[in-house]
Amino acid sequence: MKQTARRWRQRVTRIFYLASLIAGGMFCGASAFAQSPEKLELRYQGWASKVLYPELAEDLGYLAPIKLKWVGNTISGPQDIQAAVTGDVDFGGAFNGSIVKLVAAHAPVKAVISYVGTDKDTNGGLFVLQGSPIHGPRDLIGHKVGVNTPGAYEQYLVTAYLEKAGLSKDEIDKVVFVAAPPVNLAQLLKQKQLDAVFLEDIIKDKQLAQGGATLLVTDYQLFGSFGYASYLFTDRFIAQNPNTVRKFVDGTARAIEWAKTTPRAEVVARLKKIVEARHRNEDTTIVDYWKSAGVGGKGGLIDANDFTTYIDWYVKNGVLKQNQVKAESIYSNQFNPFNQSVASH
Structure with a gap:
């Protein structure tokens, strides 16, 4: 027994x-x-004279074995994320407010990493020519303000500037927003075709260095440090290619942190090398004005406030209804290696 x-x-x-x-x-x-990506090539749109973090990640070897396929440039975040929805590209990036509007229109997308933000070193600003009669918010009534695309981040910032100064909706409606490519805005200001222009990060810093224009306000002065644009994929793409998305976010997050922790001169040299090597007839001097990564969360982690700010603003202005869109339904940090809740599992 x-x-x-x-x-x-x-x-x-x-x-x-x-x-x-x-x-x-x-x-x-x-x-x-x-660890094996389902899709080894990601189609995307670039920005003239700029190196995107996924492009930097690929150059650093962080995306391997995934390769990026450039299909052309865009000057508009809303156009870029619309291209992702229609399948013309695999991922797109835009101002978070534009992503809010896209989700409100029932587009099945998810923001996965922040890639543009503002801090004390890297920020955007509103310029007028030196000697311009425009000295403050109220002086902009009836004048033309250049932005990269209607209804996106730059227009939001200028509108917020006017609202903070106490201008009424009717007065703000009299400010004329004119869309033009970001790299052309400063020239249009010099030619007096525009009365004021909003320039972002390194393009703004190049304008300051060249002189001839007066800076009225920066986004950092208005709101402090925050992330304001994110990359997204469609829900379908994520469901079919979760490992590819994870690798993309991982590589991009690591590239952001590389830019934050590497000496500035080394970062600028790398960015210039990337721009020169792609032979797209771009202004390579713009990258000389790079100062900092300009991304709020570590590794591009998204904060709920990166979206609730614009949800609340749209509700206030009647663009959205109360509770029409929830921030948690717009973004996810689940693929980001710097997300502690993911890293601990």
Whole structure:
């Protein structure tokens, strides 16, 4: 009887041992599989004279084995994310307010990483020519203000500037917003085709260095440091290619942190090398004015406030209804390696 009991215990032990080996093998196999991207080429649109963080990530080797395929440039975040929805590109990036509007229109998308923001070193600003009669918000009534695209971040900032100064909606409606490519805005201001222009980050800093224009206000002065644009994929793309999305976010997040922790001169040299090597007839001097990564959260982690700010603003202005869109339905940090809740699992 004792021998029978002993043999039974031995059999049970062997069963549990074998089961643990099988489970361990399955787990390791799943981990290995999880690191294999389903799609090895990602189509995207670039921005003239700028190096996007995914482009930097590819150059640093952080995206391998994924390759980026440039299909052309855009001057508009809303156009870029619309191209992602229609499948013309695999991912797109835009002002978070534009993403809010896209989700409100029932587009099945998810923001996965922040890639543009403002801090004390890197920020955008509103310019007028030196000697202009425009000295403050109220002086902009009836004048033309250049922005990269109607209804996007630059128009939001100028409008917020006017609202903070106490201008009424009717007065703000008299400010004429004119869309033009970001790299052309400063020239249009000099030619007096525009009365004021909003320039972002390094384009703004190049204008300051060249002189001839007066800076009225920066987004950092208005709101402090924050992230204001994100990359997104469609829900369908994420469902079909979760490992590809994870690798993309991981590589882009690491590139952001590389830019934050690497000496400025080394970052500028790398960015210039990337721009020169792609032979797109671009102004390579713009990257000389790069100062900082300009992204709020570590590794591009998205904060709920990056979206609630614009949701609240749209509700206030009657663009959205109360509770029409929830921030948590717009974005996810689940693919970001710097997300502690993910890293701990």
